[in-house]
Amino acid sequence: MHVLLQCCTVGLLVAAAVANLQSWSERSYIGRPHTFGCNSTLNNVSVSSDHILSWTRLGSDLPLQTDKNYELLADSGVANMSLTIRSVTSDMAGIYFCHIRNQSGAEVDRVVKGLNLAGPLYDDKFEEYKSNVIRGVISAASVFTFVVGICVIDRFKYLTIEQKQKRRERKEERARRQQQQQQAKNGGIDNLALEDGLPTSREHDGSAHRKIESNTHL
Numbered sequence: 187m188h189v190l191l192q193c194c195t196v197g198l199l200v201a202a203a204v205a206n207l208q209s210w211s212e213r214s215y216i217g218r219p220h221t222f223g224c225n226s227t228l229n230n231v232s233v234s235s236d237h238i239l240s241w242t243r244l245g246s247d248l249p250l251q252t253d254k255n256y257e258l259l260a261d262s263g264v265a266n267m268s269l270t271i272r273s274v275t276s277d278m279a280g281i282y283f284c285h286i287r288n289q290s291g292a293e294v295d296r297v298v299k300g301l302n303l304a305g306p307l308y309d310d311k312f313e314e315y316k317s318n319v320i321r322g323v324i325s326a327a328s329v330f331t332f333v334v335g336i337c338v339i340d341r342f343k344y345l346t347i348e349q350k351q352k353r354r355e356r357k358e359e360r361a362r363r364q365q366q367q368q369q370a371k372n373g374g375i376d377n378l379a380l381e382d383g384l385p386t387s388r389e390h391d392g393s394a395h396r397k398i399e400s401n402t403h404l
Contacts, residue, residue, distance in 0.1 A: 211300030214274045215307045221270040222299045223261075224284035231295050237286050239266040244281040271301070279303065 214220035224239050225231055233239065240249040241258065250269065252258050255278075261267035271278055279302035286295040 211303040213307050220274050221268050223268050224297050226297045235263045240285045241269045242283050
């Protein structure tokens with residue numbers, strides 16, 4: 187039951203992470219332009235003319251510049267307020283950051299934007315359906331493998347504890363059997379001595395003790 191609850195908890199956390207991803211990730215058509223704005227209603231980010239804006243992409247600290255791939259535009263007197271990707275390609279899918287700094291250059295806020303993290307948009311509905319099915323199968327398999335892995339690790343942990351307990355019980359049982367065998371062996375020797383008319387181990391010890399006492403009196 188404990189393992190099942192852990193697996194369900196992990197599944198819910200993964201589902202929540204996926205749902206949160208969709209709130210800031212955007213989708214676009216391949217081969218068409220796409221524009222990000224340096225604002226976020228989710229995080230209540232507000233930009234003024236006193237701020238200095240710059241854009242970067244995850245994996246690189248170099249600010250993006252206006253070139254053949256990107257275009258930075260001003261809005262309401264704020265430079266670099268928007269980032270436009272001139273023609274979206276599959277390689278441009280990823281996470282982009284708008285860094286908001288004050289006049290001293292210190293970063294006071296940051297806006298995160300995702301592009302096609304859930305796949306691009308399609309004009310052909312069949313292509314979109316096929317892509318969604320493939321992506322859904324891969325995502326489900328990844329989540330299932332992750333959850334099953336957690337459950338298996340947790341299960342093996344408890345099996346190890348049970349195995350240690352069983353090993354301890356087997357060791358104690360072996361010791362008890364050896365003790366019983368030794369006691370049975372000693373009892374058998376005494377019985378044979380009685381049948382042959384010989385002194386038992388206890389009688390032999392007693393006679394030896396009396397002999398020592400008689401020698402002492404002499």
